[in-house]
Amino acid sequence: MAPHRTGRLPAMLDGRLRLPLIAAPMFLVSGPELVIACCRAGVIGSFPTANCRTTDELDDWLTRMTAEVATFREANPGLPVAPVAANLIVHRSNPRVAEDLALLARYRIGLVIASVGSPEHVVGPVHDYGGLVLADVASMRHVEKAAAAGADGLILLTAGAGGQTGWANPFAFVRAARAAFDGPIVLAGGIADGVALRAAETLGADLAYMGTRFIATRESMASEAYKRMVVEARLDDITLTRAFTGLPTSMLTGSIVAAGLDPLALPERGAIDIAKDINPEARGKRRWRDIWSAGHSAEGVGDVPAVARLVERLVREYDDAEAGRATGRG
Ligand SMILES: Cc1cc2nc3c(=O)[nH]c(=O)nc-3n(C[C@H](O)[C@H](O)[C@H](O)COP(=O)(O)O)c2cc1C
Structure with a gap:
């Protein structure tokens, strides 16, 4: 099984990816099962540290995720096994930034995704232990600020993305950000199959996020009713x-x-x-828990597969698209 060639991507991903893909961090959706299944299948598994109620719980999650992914990698030396990425909400309203960051440093989490705010305060501590920071951006002003703050890569939030979405058109945004920034670019929003993933690379992105697509997987923490609604939407x-x-x-x-x-x-x-x-x-209904988020790509989600099966399908679609054989949805 050939690993994905990495081009502009950091050396830490060499030979580790089957696809240029990050299963996006999702509040109340991404847990250890999903992250581990993604990494084992060769796509970067990520989760928001906010999914853990306490730093003790985060400690437990990190122990389990890093150990299970490392064990699988050792047992399968020929397979691309992806690293775990952690998402930190860096907004000043998050009182746990420093504590969570200290744990990510202890586990040497190589990819830290900074969202909802400037990455300026996390870049230094993450670089100190050899990690890289990917920063969420939704405008060219954000691109400039994140680059100036020393972010290693950018995640371009675009219109129709799940969760707190961007508003920029992805064609215009990737081309503009690519002209302004030399490092890895991740396109986020509206991508649910291998054809769109390949298109993101054609535009100039190095990786893509899929969030909504991974809500409807067996390993996600979403309720069955939520998964069903994503499939039907x-x-x-x-x-x-x-x-x-x-x-x-x-x-x-x-x-x-x-x-x-x-x-x-x-x-x-x-x-x-x-x-x-x-x-x-x-009364009693809560955002995220009872009122659910998904992006425009819900239209392209038609089933609730295990992650391993989903990734096999994405690889087929991606290879077909690369060979010019893309016709429709897989
Ligand atoms: C239910 C849900 C929860 C999300 N929670 C977070 C989060 O905690 N942190 C974050 O950086 N992004 C969050 N996002 C945004 C995703 O990481 C990602 O940007 C988005 O899902 C990409 O668009 P797509 O859903 O069209 O693939 C969330 C998205 C969804 C659907």
Whole structure:
């Protein structure tokens, strides 16, 4: 099984990837099973440290993930086995940045994804132990700031992405960022199959994120009902709203309706108190846990496979696209 050639990617990924792909970090969705399955299949598995309620729990997760991936790598010397990546919310509202970062340093997590804020305070500590920082960016101003802060790579959040989404057109954004930045670029938003993954590389990206596609896998922590809704959702079933998180977020319209809310009558902005502000019947419903996020690529998600099977399919689609044989969805 040939590893993916890495081009502009850091040496730490040499021979470690089957595809130029990161299974994106997702709040309440990415846990140890998903991360480990991804790394074993040769795609970078990532998770937000916020998925652990405490740093002790993060310690447990890191022990398990790094040990299981290392054991699998030793047992399969010929296989590309990807590294674990951790996502730190670097926004000042996160009180655990320093503690979580100290743990990532202890486990020497090679790829740290800095999101929702400037990576300036994490670049130094991560570089000190030999790790690299990938920074989320949604505008050319963010590109310039992240590059100036010393980020090693950029994750371009584009329109229609799951979670707190970008707004830029991916064609325009990748071309502009590629002209301005020499390091690795990861395209995020709307990618659910090997054809789109190959297209991201053609545009000038070195890697891509898939988030929504990995919600509907056997190993994800999403509930069965959430997975089913992602499988059934069309592109038109995604509502873009600031109502739940204060930032533009892609939500599954069906889950907003199921919580007793009118997707067309949400407040314009702000982390709302659902029961108080909108509908007392919806008391107890919580964003992310009961009101679910997914991106436009939900349209391209038609099943709930095991990660290993999904990656086999993505490799086939990617190879076909590279050979000019892409026709439609796999
Ligand atoms: C349910 C959900 C939760 C997410 N949580 C996070 C998060 O905690 N941290 C983060 O950096 N990105 C988060 N994201 C964004 C993803 O990492 C990624 O940018 C996005 O899913 C890519 O777009 P796609 O869903 O179209 O593939 C989340 C996305 C989803 C769908």
